Structure formats: structure tokens, C-alpha cells
Amino acid sequence: LNTLVFIESNASGATTPASLSAITAATQLGKPVTALVVGSNADSIAPQASKAGVSKVLVAKDAKYDHYLAEEVAPLVENIIKESGYTHFITPASSVGKSVLPRVAASLDVQPISDIVKIVNENTFVRPIYAGNALATVKSKDSIILASVRASAFAPVATSGSAAPIEEVSTVDTDNRTEFVSEELVSDGFDLSSSKIVVAGGRGLKNKATFDELMNPLASKLKAAIGASRAAVDSGFCDNSLQIGQTGKIIAPELYIGVGISGAIQHLAGMKDSKTIVAINKDPDAPIFNVADIGLVGDLNEVIPELTKKL
Amino acid sequence: MSSTKLRILVPVKRVIDFAIKPRINKAQTGVETKGVKFSINPFCDIALEESVRIKENSKDLVEKIHAVSIGPSKAKDVLRTALAKGADTSTLVDVGEQEVEPLQVAKMLKKLVERENSNLVILGKQAIDDDSNQTGQILAGLLKWPQATNAFKVELDGESVAVTREVDEGVETVKAKLPLIITTDLRLNEPRYASLQNIMKAKKKPLETLKAADLGIEIENRLETLKVEEPPARSAGVKVETVDELISKLKELKAI
Incomplete structure (x- = not known):
């Protein structure tokens, strides 16, 4: 064997x-x-x-x-x-x-x-x-x-x-008809699938402007990849390549921070193997708090800039 | 423009609806299916949509879209959906309630590709029940055809097809001439809903039913499922009141 x-x-x-x-x-x-x-x-x-x-x-x-x-x-x-x-x-x-x-x-x-x-x-x-x-x-x-x-x-x-x-070892001759044309790799190096830290935004961010304004500085401070819930993608806050979940990407970073994400089944399926899970949401009953190691109930517009500043 | 006509085969699988959280049965042999909503596998729906768009964008190019499902007799529902959304003809390989592994599915699809004289197979990258992500690649291997998996963009130019694929670190583009296997990823398109009118029309479209034996296949699964269980539950941690507490807790857990 x-x-x-x-x-x-x-x-x-x-x-x-x-x-x-x-x-x-x-x-x-x-x-x-x-x-x-x-x-x-x-x-x-x-x-x-x-x-x-x-x-x-x-x-x-x-x-x-x-x-x-x-x-x-x-x-x-x-x-x-x-x-x-x-x-x-x-x-x-x-x-x-x-x-x-x-x-x-x-x-x-x-x-x-x-x-x-x-x-x-x-x-x-x-x-x-x-x-x-x-x-x-x-x-x-x-x-x-x-x-x-x-x-x-x-x-x-x-x-x-x-x-x-x-x-x-000797190579093998094939009748391969497939040809590689080009590739475009993510430039910042913070690929969602392999990044050690992921910050993910959800519907709680309300719109694309707030998503960008709050998530981008937090991600760059933590050297994290940005992800999103399906709800955020469906609402047009970000590109669907960022979607974490059953039909999106399945991730297991060292640290996951969910911002304004309620924690639908499909999303939890995509991130629940993360080592440390942080949830920040204004709704104290959001299901994501059931899987979070650290939960903070609060207003994103205040909490996220403060967190970004103090990290 | 080449005159090669496309004969597209689209396999579609009936699975537990993606919005439903599967419950494991008491015997721990699988998931509960009684009274549970089933739908077309989301990635198969994307494959079907792509086929229909290719046909709509260049009508003369596509001779036929043939949808196939391998599953229980209730899988006729997903074939009716496929016909309502734009497939022309369809085949159900009725395997009863038996689970069929990707290798066996691919062997049956190979027979159907040969029978239908298909030159393009578009299928979902994976089914959301067993999450294997294998059938398209195995089929490509059996047929010795090129494979372009996880398609994000498909561009046809005569007999040549360029497929941009989702890969771990970004996207890459490969190109091959027909015949070809494409598997679809999430971002390729957004599937349409079937209109009531098309659902009515689809009732008149062909839906044949076969058994595996009609294809000369004896289903021979290789994996025995010993147990199906819940993953270990994550217990809820602590709630903090302030950002400062959050940061000190993160440091305590050595997360930052």
C-alpha cells in the first residue's frame, strides 16, 4: 500500500x-x-x-x-x-x-x-x-x-x-484539445477562500455606499478578505464573487467577523468552521449569535468605525 | 461561422430545496425526505439557463436542448420545469429511490450523449445534496472530451468555445473545440422563472422514461454510507458590550 x-x-x-x-x-x-x-x-x-x-x-x-x-x-x-x-x-x-x-x-x-x-x-x-x-x-x-x-x-x-x-517520471502523450488562454488572479492577495481573516457584510449595512465605507477600511486594517451574505449580494451591495454560503464560497478562516449579518442557514453553512467567529449586529436575536464566539449588539455605523480605529 | 449545429445535453437533478435545512433521520442513514420540498438543483438550473440563452442568442446554431434527469419518478417535475424554461425534449432515467453515485450517473449520461449525438454537455458544477462536484469531470473523462469546469463566462465562436472558469485565486480562461463538457458556477447567469404559459406548453413536450437497464447499465455503487450525523454544534460564546471589550476578548483568544 x-x-x-x-x-x-x-x-x-x-x-x-x-x-x-x-x-x-x-x-x-x-x-x-x-x-x-x-x-x-x-x-x-x-x-x-x-x-x-x-x-x-x-x-x-x-x-x-x-x-x-x-x-x-x-x-x-x-x-x-x-x-x-x-x-x-x-x-x-x-x-x-x-x-x-x-x-x-x-x-x-x-x-x-x-x-x-x-x-x-x-x-x-x-x-x-x-x-x-x-x-x-x-x-x-x-x-x-x-x-x-x-x-x-x-x-x-x-x-x-x-x-x-x-x-x-516520464510524461505522457495525450490527445488533449484544451488550450489555456489567460488568467486573472485577485491582485490584492486576499483571496476569500484562503485568507486567514475574513470580514463579511450583510443586509444590515443597508446600501452599497455604507458597505464600501465601513467594510473596506476594516478589511485593510486587518489585512482581511471581504465576503458577504447572499442578502447583501442580492441587494446589490457587492459583487456575487464575494458570497459566502452553500451556493457561494465555503470558508474556514482563523477569524471571521460578520457585520450586519443575521445568519441564514445558507450563510452559516459557508462559515461555521471558522476558528473564531465574531458577530456584530443590532438585533440581539439574530441567529448568528448562536454560533459566534464573541457577539456585540450595536449600531454598525458607530461600532465599525470605532473598531477600525482601535484595532 | 461554422455550420456545426449544437445538440446540447443538460442533466438536471432533483434535490432538497436549497432554502431548507436538511434534518438527519433517526436511523442516521441519511436525511429526512418526507414532506420536504424538492427543487431543481440550483447549479443545474444555471446550466439549463445557459443552454437556453445560447439558443436564444443564436437560434440557427442550436438544433436541440435535451434535458436528462436520473432519479425517482418524481424527478419528472424537474424535467417539466426544464421543458417550461426552454429545453426541447427530455429523458427520465427512473432509478426509483436508489441513490446513484457520480460515476454511475456519468456512465448513464455517456450512453445518452451517444444516443442523442450531443456535442455539448452543460451541467451544474455540483449537486447541493451530496456536494461531490464530480459528474461533469467523470463524464468528460469517459468520453475523452475537453472539460471546462466552474464556468463564469461561456463564449461560442463557431466550433470553438472559450470558457472563463472560477479558480481558487481568481479566474482563468480555457478554449477548446466541440465536443465539450462545461460545468457551471454560481456567477454564470441568473436563471429565469418559467411563465405559466410556458408551463402549460411544456406539458406537450416530449418526456420519455427509461430504466438504467435500457441504457445497458447495471447500477453498481461503490460507496457504502455507514452513518450520517450532525456536525458538532458550535456553542454560543460571550456577548460583549463595547468595542474595547471586543478587542480585548479577541486578544485573549489570540485571534488578532
């Missing part, structure tokens, strides 16, 4: 925290872990990955893997699994992992397991369903296990161990 883990790098050429969480999960399976790094900068990522408690790093250095197109990466993974007899393939539940893993599953005839939050044993896992309103324990009958890992459930592994050997 051997586990293969897919490692992603970010724009600045470091392994992503979500990949390091995937290694933590893979290690819990109790078998030797091999990390796979791909792309034209794979050589520079490999040394970091090799110190993450793995027994080996495989490197597929080729520019055709640069944007992690599933059409290229999946055949490579399939080939490695078949040739070396891996029993488990783990990816972060990132947009790349979600795109690649099921495509690998198609060619191996395996039912993948998405977004695992706990490993019970080598073929039994816990994963959230219904936007985290329930946790399902599932046991796989497949002979190869394919799973993606929800990063917030596993602490990233440290990359300070002794270096494991690094090996090159």
Missing part, C-alpha cells in the same frame, strides 16, 4: 498550504507517501515538497502541465498509479484537485471521495454533505482510493524535515 499525493504550487512557485494539508491527510493513512509535482517549475518546488515528511518526490517537468489542465494531468497520474501500484491518490480539494481527481477516476473506473475531513481507516472517510449540514461516513469498495482533502480539516505539514529522494 502506497499513497500518491498531488502537490500544487502557487503563482510565486511555493507549494500551496492546501497541498501541505493533503500530505498531512495522506500521512494519516499510515503508508509511505509519494509527492507528485508537475510543470516547468517542478524542479524548484520539489526540494520543498521533499522535506514535508514524504518518502519520495516524483517530478514531471513539462510546460504542458503548467496550468494543471485535467486533460494532461489525469493521464499522467493514471500512468503513475498503474505502473507503480499506488493504492491511494490524494489531492487537495482545490479547484485543481476537483478538476483532476474525477477525470482520473473515469479512466480507473473508481468512485472518488470528495472533500474528506477525517480519515477513519484506509478505506473509510468522513465528508460533509448538504453544505456541511451533515457529515457522512463512507466506506469505499474500490481497490484504488481516490480522495480530495478539505484543507481546513488538516493542519499543513511542516516542510522542515530531512529531504526525501527526488525522481523524474
Whole structure:
């Protein structure tokens, strides 16, 4: 039994925290872990990955893997699994992992397991369903296990161990017809999905002007990403890319501050795994206070500027 | 402009309505479905809307929109909705009350793609019940077609389709020629409501019912659900009166 883990790098050429969480999960399976790094900068990522408690790093250095197109990466993974007899393939539940893993599953005839939050044993896992309103324990009958890992459930592994050997693997020819055109990454670096602090605004902010006026300074003071409730998005206070919740983004930052958010079910589903939850709302009966670690009942127009000033 | 006609397949899933908080059954085997409102999966609704918009924007380009649902006989309701919103024809693969995993769904969809001679499949990125986010990618893998997941914008230019995708750190654009699989994300469009007139008209549109066996598929789920339980509840913390107290509490919790 051997586990293969897919490692992603970010724009600045470091392994992503979500990949390091995937290694933590893979290690819990109790078998030797091999990390796979791909792309034209794979050589520079490999040394970091090799110190993450793995027994080996495989490197597929080729520019055709640069944007992690599933059409290229999946055949490579399939080939490695078949040739070396891996029993488990783990990816972060990132947009790349979600795109690649099921495509690998198609060619191996395996039912993948998405977004695992706990490993019970080598073929039994816990994963959230219904936007985290329930946790399902599932046991796989497949002979190869394919799973993606929800990063917030596993602490990233440290990359300070002794270096494991690094090996090159041969790339695989495909008939890929998909072409990468361009990308536009969020410029401020405070991406909602990965930011350590999130400040989220709701209907209580009344209008777009107040949303911007109160939320932007608070966010920049805390170096936080800005999010919103569905109600705020529907009311046009902000772009719907900011929506946190069942149909929006699911987040689990270190600190979440909800401003004028009542706490509808869909919104709670998207943020209730945050480490510390702060709720600021003028309605003392708002449901968000039931999940908040710290609640403050008050007028946003006074509380938020004061908070921003004193932080 | 190329003369290739689009034959779009849109799978739609019947799920517990997104506004309802699911309750776990006493036996801890799943969620309570009795007396619960079901609707079309929101992401499937977005996929359907996108298909209908493509047809409305370039009528001559689209030969047909075929909606498919795999589920219980009650899933006819979501197909009627799909027909009312603009699908032309539809198929229900009646699997009874059995849950069907994404790999099995994708195998059935592959058969339907082949039968309908579809060259574009637009489907939701995930269903809001099992939250798997797999079916589109597995289908693409089975068919060996290009896949563009989490679509935020879809632009057709003859046989070439450019899809801007939501990714963790922003958006990226990929391009491929037909045939192609697209999965839809939240921001792609806002689905319409079906008018009463169209709901009446939809009753005359084709809705065939098949069994999995009619497609040559024997459903073979791979995952056994051992238990379904409530996530650990978060207990309410403290209420503070002033901003100063809030800040000192945050410091105490080492949150700032």
C-alpha cells in the first residue's frame, strides 16, 4: 500500500498550504507517501515538497502541465498509479484537485471521495454533505482510493524535515484539445477562500455606499478578505464573487467577523468552521449569535468605525 | 461561422430545496425526505439557463436542448420545469429511490450523449445534496472530451468555445473545440422563472422514461454510507458590550 499525493504550487512557485494539508491527510493513512509535482517549475518546488515528511518526490517537468489542465494531468497520474501500484491518490480539494481527481477516476473506473475531513481507516472517510449540514461516513469498495482533502480539516505539514529522494517520471502523450488562454488572479492577495481573516457584510449595512465605507477600511486594517451574505449580494451591495454560503464560497478562516449579518442557514453553512467567529449586529436575536464566539449588539455605523480605529 | 449545429445535453437533478435545512433521520442513514420540498438543483438550473440563452442568442446554431434527469419518478417535475424554461425534449432515467453515485450517473449520461449525438454537455458544477462536484469531470473523462469546469463566462465562436472558469485565486480562461463538457458556477447567469404559459406548453413536450437497464447499465455503487450525523454544534460564546471589550476578548483568544 502506497499513497500518491498531488502537490500544487502557487503563482510565486511555493507549494500551496492546501497541498501541505493533503500530505498531512495522506500521512494519516499510515503508508509511505509519494509527492507528485508537475510543470516547468517542478524542479524548484520539489526540494520543498521533499522535506514535508514524504518518502519520495516524483517530478514531471513539462510546460504542458503548467496550468494543471485535467486533460494532461489525469493521464499522467493514471500512468503513475498503474505502473507503480499506488493504492491511494490524494489531492487537495482545490479547484485543481476537483478538476483532476474525477477525470482520473473515469479512466480507473473508481468512485472518488470528495472533500474528506477525517480519515477513519484506509478505506473509510468522513465528508460533509448538504453544505456541511451533515457529515457522512463512507466506506469505499474500490481497490484504488481516490480522495480530495478539505484543507481546513488538516493542519499543513511542516516542510522542515530531512529531504526525501527526488525522481523524474516520464510524461505522457495525450490527445488533449484544451488550450489555456489567460488568467486573472485577485491582485490584492486576499483571496476569500484562503485568507486567514475574513470580514463579511450583510443586509444590515443597508446600501452599497455604507458597505464600501465601513467594510473596506476594516478589511485593510486587518489585512482581511471581504465576503458577504447572499442578502447583501442580492441587494446589490457587492459583487456575487464575494458570497459566502452553500451556493457561494465555503470558508474556514482563523477569524471571521460578520457585520450586519443575521445568519441564514445558507450563510452559516459557508462559515461555521471558522476558528473564531465574531458577530456584530443590532438585533440581539439574530441567529448568528448562536454560533459566534464573541457577539456585540450595536449600531454598525458607530461600532465599525470605532473598531477600525482601535484595532 | 461554422455550420456545426449544437445538440446540447443538460442533466438536471432533483434535490432538497436549497432554502431548507436538511434534518438527519433517526436511523442516521441519511436525511429526512418526507414532506420536504424538492427543487431543481440550483447549479443545474444555471446550466439549463445557459443552454437556453445560447439558443436564444443564436437560434440557427442550436438544433436541440435535451434535458436528462436520473432519479425517482418524481424527478419528472424537474424535467417539466426544464421543458417550461426552454429545453426541447427530455429523458427520465427512473432509478426509483436508489441513490446513484457520480460515476454511475456519468456512465448513464455517456450512453445518452451517444444516443442523442450531443456535442455539448452543460451541467451544474455540483449537486447541493451530496456536494461531490464530480459528474461533469467523470463524464468528460469517459468520453475523452475537453472539460471546462466552474464556468463564469461561456463564449461560442463557431466550433470553438472559450470558457472563463472560477479558480481558487481568481479566474482563468480555457478554449477548446466541440465536443465539450462545461460545468457551471454560481456567477454564470441568473436563471429565469418559467411563465405559466410556458408551463402549460411544456406539458406537450416530449418526456420519455427509461430504466438504467435500457441504457445497458447495471447500477453498481461503490460507496457504502455507514452513518450520517450532525456536525458538532458550535456553542454560543460571550456577548460583549463595547468595542474595547471586543478587542480585548479577541486578544485573549489570540485571534488578532
